[in-house]
Amino acid sequence: MRSASPNEAVPATTPAASLVFTTVLSHGPITRTEIARRTKLSSAAVTKAVRPLMEIGYLVEDVGEGARRAIGRPANPVRVDGSRALFVGIKVTGDAIIAVLADLCCRILTARTVPLSGRRPAAVLADIVAVLHDLLTEADAIGGRVRGVGIAVSGDVDRAEGVVRYSPFLEWRDIPLAEIAGTATGLSVTVDNDVRALTRAEHWFGAGVGLSDFALVTVGAGIGCGLVVHGRVVSGAHGVAGEIGHLPIDPQGPLCYCGNRGCVEAVAADPAILRDVRAATGLPVADLAEALELARGADPRVRAVYARAGEAIGRAIASVVNILGPERVIISGEGLAAYDLFAAGIRDAFTRSAFGIAEQCDLTTRPLPFEEWARGAAATAIQSFIGSITLRATT
Template structure:
């Protein structure tokens, strides 16, 4: 996070546990909080005090669950507009910005196509302009926003706030967090987009309450984010969750990464397009054309989607056999062509899951780009924690 001197809101384990539960699960009574955290009621009351005083929590009106059920209880709740968070998703050709409240509710959004100039300077300029626009939507936003999160596809060094590599032209080792922090005056966190979305889904989406959770994205790239024992896997060398680069077919095509038989080399939208170009000899086909061909029944195009589906299903089964997630969420723009390869994904997944691992359901979750920006805003919410 940049600048580095921003302090978390909570540091003590008890406060941390209380705030996390109320943020992700909504209002809870002190009794319920005590039960869930293993703390005493006294400890709950003591730890909640500073958060109430700071305006982050408030007591709801007393509720009686049943007549004669004893003392009325005042549930504790998060004051959602105590603080706001900006999230930015940088995609290959557009920017999406959102302002979220404390429970990740989207309050304002803005999106803009990238112009011709996609250099770090140009994108950074547009980004700050859009951030200004969403923050101007409500005076409270400017007043009570301290954190901004940026999600970008590619190789991101979160600790250093740098984008080491992205598909955008000229983006090599860009000190993005520092630049945006300087321009906006906010505390900035930059993270790989799939990792940010995984944490967002784990905290506020399909992954709530799971200890083992995975999110898989399909489309132009194939990636995954993995949560184990409640924490995102980041890898000892900064590489983890590279589902797109699992080698699953020694006879498969060469990948842009240099390996042979990667899932992405078979199943990305470019890979599908290239396979159909090769099969049909039509070098002018674009991905939309390939989709049309497949939907009209062209065997070569249908085959390419079938192969892609099998590769994705096999890749997810591998992930599930190694990590044993409770649930896998599948998302990304590849879901737009799910009619063409969904059955192959499911068949290959079922065929390659080992024993009880097959209990893990695949949940399809189309997430518009705004949701990816929301994932980025949640990086800011995380910054409240140690």
């Protein structure tokens, strides 16, 4: 497997250059004047950042019949050349690997889904290497070079160290995944929490584009939350910012796998819903599809379980809004398949719990398949790459 050429210099760029690059990535084609407005950088700083990035080919200028100059400065829009580099994004669930090959603009070129052969780190790594080999072959076929890999895993992930501290669905503790995967593949690997990775993609390309403050709440096997504050995806000092699934809402409630009682996740995540549906009905309900069938068949006991789950999620969202005051909360995740059953509970609990004008926060749903989560993993690899693009490259 191939990494960047060893003859290619890659010292870190300036923060201004990274900011300019990501602004063009999200909003391009965009003029330098608009870049300055959005980044609040001076025109001189924008020009200083744009010129070398154009010289090495990561930014290109759109020159058409309307090409013009403004007071000696180019007024043509610039954009990222997506073909300049390729990236692999991998989302690891408890059962499968979802992987995408994306270009520098994070556009998905091809995708793969393969079942896990096992959950032990060695088995997962073997599956990752196999799917990577497949996607590298695809990259070769289109004449591109993969410059980095992003891996998104649920749970407590230390991105800076590349370590999965704890992943409940994989039952991992303290696995140095970035180092292991990097050694096995010869590629630069970035590992991050899956919800944070998805949040970055939404910030750059999705429902969070143009917003300086928003939250992404995911509902499904777990309850997660990604946060963007002042235009940055935040993980906090210890890497666990946004863990609303472990907000305790009922001290006498069910035991959570984290060891506490009454966490949002212990009430509203898919396993909790299935547990409570079985308890409420006394039936050996096999899976969530059967639980949904019972609920939509107007079984009041099952509908009450979903209503409680919605209330727990709504209270958790209100806590986020009361503390951080985001412009928007995006609700996503595989649990949206049942959204009609707990939407009213979410809205009612949010309205009761939100303080004052915080109630006006925009709550919006956005179905995002796992391919989009893998795209988020690719976005984390692109972010790492942006941070290391040289201002003067040799090939």
